[in-house]
Amino acid sequence: MSNLSRDQAGASSPTPNPVLSAMSYDLEACTELMRGGSKSFFAASRLLPVRVRPPAIALYAFCRLADDAIDDGDDPALAMVDLKSRLAAIYAGRPGAEDADRALTVVVHRYGIPIGLLEALLDGFLWDSQGRRYETLADVEAYGARVAGTVGAMMSLIMGASSETAIARASELGVAMQLTNIARDIGDDARMGRLYIPRAWFREIGMDADAWLANPVFDARIAGFTQRLLLRADALYRRGEFGLSELPWDCRPAIQAARLVYAEIGKQLDREGLNSVNHRTVVSTPRKLALIARATAVALKAPTAPDVPLSPVPAIHYLVDIVSREHHPLASPKPWTVPSRSFDQRVEWMVDLIGRLEQRERISR
Numbered sequence: 001m002s003n004l005s006r007d008q009a010g011a012s013s014p015t016p017n018p019v020l021s022a023m024s025y026d027l028e029a030c031t032e033l034m035r036g037g038s039k040s041f042f043a044a045s046r047l048l049p050v051r052v053r054p055p056a057i058a059l060y061a062f063c064r065l066a067d068d069a070i071d072d073g074d075d076p077a078l079a080m081v082d083l084k085s086r087l088a089a090i091y092a093g094r095p096g097a098e099d100a101d102r103a104l105t106v107v108v109h110r111y112g113i114p115i116g117l118l119e120a121l122l123d124g125f126l127w128d129s130q131g132r133r134y135e136t137l138a139d140v141e142a143y144g145a146r147v148a149g150t151v152g153a154m155m156s157l158i159m160g161a162s163s164e165t166a167i168a169r170a171s172e173l174g175v176a177m178q179l180t181n182i183a184r185d186i187g188d189d190a191r192m193g194r195l196y197i198p199r200a201w202f203r204e205i206g207m208d209a210d211a212w213l214a215n216p217v218f219d220a221r222i223a224g225f226t227q228r229l230l231l232r233a234d235a236l237y238r239r240g241e242f243g244l245s246e247l248p249w250d251c252r253p254a255i256q257a258a259r260l261v262y263a264e265i266g267k268q269l270d271r272e273g274l275n276s277v278n279h280r281t282v283v284s285t286p287r288k289l290a291l292i293a294r295a296t297a298v299a300l301k302a303p304t305a306p307d308v309p310l311s312p313v314p315a316i317h318y319l320v321d322i323v324s325r326e327h328h329p330l331a332s333p334k335p336w337t338v339p340s341r342s343f344d345q346r347v348e349w350m351v352d353l354i355g356r357l358e359q360r361e362r363i364s365r
Helices: 003-009 018-022 027-037 039-045 053-072 076-091 099-111 115-130 137-159 164-184 186-191 199-204 209-214 220-241 249-271 285-299 314-326 343-364
Strands: none
Touching: 053 076, 053 099, 053 115, 053 137, 076 099, 076 115, 099 137, 115 137, 115 314, 137 164, 137 314, 164 186, 164 220, 164 249, 164 314, 186 220, 199 209, 220 249, 249 285
């Protein structure tokens, strides 16, 4: 992040802009955006406690719009300039008229979300539009840290967990989920001209990455690459579980549910022969329900920390550093007021939604 953008945003100041207390914003507009465009997140958000759900939706709404602006626009670099200008206005307490910007303004000041995390996220989106090449697994994890690790770190702050351990484990969990996405979407990404399998892996076995990208077909070699990605994701999922004890008890079931369901995508992909070139792996609704039910147990007991402290993986070191330097939440944030549902009611609602979405997908096909 440039010094200019940091100065413009005033990210280092712990004193919120007084205009925030009088600012009104349309959270419902953000909710409708997520309901219509990010169905998986919208469903998962219903498992979060009431106090966390609105700021989470506001955060994801801005991230979704930013991704679309960079990915779908005619000039990604120009879109990036515009988005960073909007971030500067948000952190100065003077957002534009966009509902997502106004909602995010309240969130970043209330929970002390460092601007560096959001700028790193935007950088990851820009990497996609630029067709960046990933030579090593470390490069792929650096990408995952930006597009997913940042979200994990920001969600941790919203939940009230800001220790180095909490931020590290949340960021690593985000990277694990991104590696699962990459393994699941190898074929879809290749057909868009994108390759997230490390190119060094191709060279190790004498395979031409660009030739394969021009004609993506599944074989034992691609299955081997997929398995390597999933094994690394599993290692990060295991690390991520140790961060649950850092979270407030009412947030643990939702995060554990997300962790288990995402990890199950990899397990299902493995059961299907690791072929993500010819079809896209999905986890059935009954299986999701079983995993969500299992996740409720962590509300009472989270895994104890390992005997040997876990240092952050290299890709997310800088995210931990950003939070350590720049995290300044409001001293006593007021609670969000939205209708309350029990955890069981949220699980029932989410499973019903998943079933309806799957039915729509079958009809559309």
